[in-house]
Amino acid sequence: MSHRAGMEVSIAVSHAVQMSRAEAIAAYPITPQTHIVEHLSSMVANGELDAEFVNVESEHSAMSTCIGMSATGARTYTATSAQGLALMNEILFITSALRLPIVMTVANRALSGPLSIWNDHGDIMAARDIGWIQVFVENGQEAFDHSVMAFKIAENHQVLLPTIINLDGFILSHVVEAMEFPEQELVDKFLPPYQPRFSLDPKKPVTMGAFAMPEVYTEVKKGHQVALTAAYDHILKVWKEWGDLTGRHYQPVEKYKADGARILLLTMGCLSEVAEVAVDEMREAGLEVGLLKLRMWRPFPFADLRKAVDGAELLIVCDRALSLGGAAPPVLAEVRSALFTEPNRPKTASFIIGLGGRDVAPEAFKSIVAQAQAEAKAGPTEEYHIFGVRG
Amino acid sequence: MSSKPMDQVTWQEIEVGAVLTEPGSARAYNTGDWRSMHPVWDKKRCIRCGICWTVCPEAGISEEPDGYFDMNTYCKGCGICVKECVTGCISMVPEEE
Numbered sequence: 100m101s102h103r104a105g106m107e108v109s110i111a112v113s114h115a116v117q118m119s120r121a122e123a124i125a126a127y128p129i130t131p132q133t134h135i136v137e138h139l140s141s142m143v144a145n146g147e148l149d150a151e152f153v154n155v156e157s158e159h160s161a162m163s164t165c166i167g168m169s170a171t172g173a174r175t176y177t178a179t180s181a182q183g184l185a186l187m188n189e190i191l192f193i194t195s196a197l198r199l200p201i202v203m204t205v206a207n208r209a210l211s212g213p214l215s216i217w218n219d220h221g222d223i224m225a226a227r228d229i230g231w232i233q234v235f236v237e238n239g240q241e242a243f244d245h246s247v248m249a250f251k252i253a254e255n256h257q258v259l260l261p262t263i264i265n266l267d268g269f270i271l272s273h274v275v276e277a278m279e280f281p282e283q284e285l286v287d288k289f290l291p292p293y294q295p296r297f298s299l300d301p302k303k304p305v306t307m308g309a310f311a312m313p314e315v316y317t318e319v320k321k322g323h324q325v326a327l328t329a330a331y332d333h334i335l336k337v338w339k340e341w342g343d344l345t346g347r348h349y350q351p352v353e354k355y356k357a358d359g360a361r362i363l364l365l366t367m368g369c370l371s372e373v374a375e376v377a378v379d380e381m382r383e384a385g386l387e388v389g390l391l392k393l394r395m396w397r398p399f400p401f402a403d404l405r406k407a408v409d410g411a412e413l414l415i416v417c418d419r420a421l422s423l424g425g426a427a428p429p430v431l432a433e434v435r436s437a438l439f440t441e442p443n444r445p446k447t448a449s450f451i452i453g454l455g456g457r458d459v460a461p462e463a464f465k466s467i468v469a470q471a472q473a474e475a476k477a478g479p480t481e482e483y484h485i486f487g488v489r490g
Numbered sequence: 491m492s493s494k495p496m497d498q499v500t501w502q503e504i505e506v507g508a509v510l511t512e513p514g515s516a517r518a519y520n521t522g523d524w525r526s527m528h529p530v531w532d533k534k535r536c537i538r539c540g541i542c543w544t545v546c547p548e549a550g551i552s553e554e555p556d557g558y559f560d561m562n563t564y565c566k567g568c569g570i571c572v573k574e575c576v577t578g579c580i581s582m583v584p585e586e587e
Binding site: 197259297305307312315321 | 508510515
């Protein structure tokens with residue numbers, strides 16, 4: 100029997116890691132990820148989690164240490180945010196190329212400068228192409244569920260890829276929510292101990308991280324690309340298994356009142372719950388509007404997205420990050436690429452919202468929909484809008 | 491990775507994470523391909539002291555059965571042996587000679 104409890108989402112994530120029986124953790128505290136790793140540190144110190152907790156002097160060291168620990172065959176976890184993710188950037192590519200199934204929570208936060216500790220998706224969008232599996236979660240329950248499922252996905256021998264769970268800093272990481280916690284027995288049954296494909300073992304030595312000459316670098320990258328794309332099926336299989344056990348099912352693109360909607364909003368992370376409120380109110384006012392919530396970010400769910408927008412006339416993509424000087428903000432760029440070859444694709448409109456902790460209320464989505472509708476008729480005034488910017 | 495020459499290996503044949511399961515893969519790669527100059531020993535002046543062999547950073551010098559030394563296929567042509575030879579019996583010559 101599961102039990103229901105109210106808990107801060109960061110603490111719930113640390114319990115998910117504990118229940119997943121993580122064996123090795125190396126982390127450096129950074130706001131707003133801090134509560135997760137502080138709590139894990141206490142659990143290890145109190146003997147509530149049988150794991151090595153390595154205190155390091157930077158995030159670059161945290162990820163490097165995680166690589167070493169994962170390479171020995173230990174189930175390995177870490178968490179970071181913003182500047183920390185940027186500092187570990189070099190190592191993130193190595194982790195995925197080594198195909199080490201490390202699980203990391205990123206409590207999404209705006210990148211400096213100017214210095215901000217508050218939420219947006221600028222940190223992870225700058226690490227978009229690191230070759231990890233990446234998902235976004237919307238609430239505490241999803242944060243817990245996906246933290247457990249991530250280990251099972253990452254450690255599958257057909258996958259063997261590190262995995263990031265993105266959860267919005269503060270507005271999700273620091274709120275207290277009611278969540279269902281499964282029994283340890285269920286988690287143990289769902290997630291057996293990690294069996295590495297290769298590990299650093301003197302009895303059976305291997306070389307990891309060898310130099311690649313121009314003759315083979317391309318082939319190694321091709322293998323990585325194929326693995327990340329093919330991970331899609333395994334991710335869905337694990338989500339289904341968890342759904343059958345818990346009753347909580349997840350999809351790469353979640354829909355909210357989207358079937359038959361003429362206008363679709365697309366959001367990621369916990370803004371989706373705010374957008375749901377706005378959709379309810381707009382529906383009551385007679386507007387045929389629905390919501391798509393992009394859960395799976397890497398591999399990008401091209402087919403799911405195409406199917407989800409089928410029949411819609413207008414798709415409004417809400418990004419929480421900029422691509423300065425680029426063609427489009429990151430999510431819009433992917434969405435447009437996904438739809439470019441579709442004969443009956445909807446018009447797209449682009450709004451950047453919630454940068455650096457700027458609060459987004461349901462009214463914002465109503466204004467966005469109204470503006471996008473007007474521009475769908477008259478033509479857009481700008482390639483994309485930074486919503487609510489003054490001046 | 492398979493024992494095929496490196497430029498014939500397909501992406502499917504590479505182990506997950508490009509892990510190497512057999513030791514000595516560097517042995518199969520002749521770094522001597524890189525060099526533009528190589529050392530030549532003047533046996534009349536060589537005293538077979540082995541300093542060249544000792545100082546070579548790439549194990550690119552081998553001892554011959556007669557006790558003299560010569561470069562092998564891993565010599566990159568850095569010239570450290572020329573600089574360190576006590577009798578000055580080694581000289582660098584362009585690769586095409």
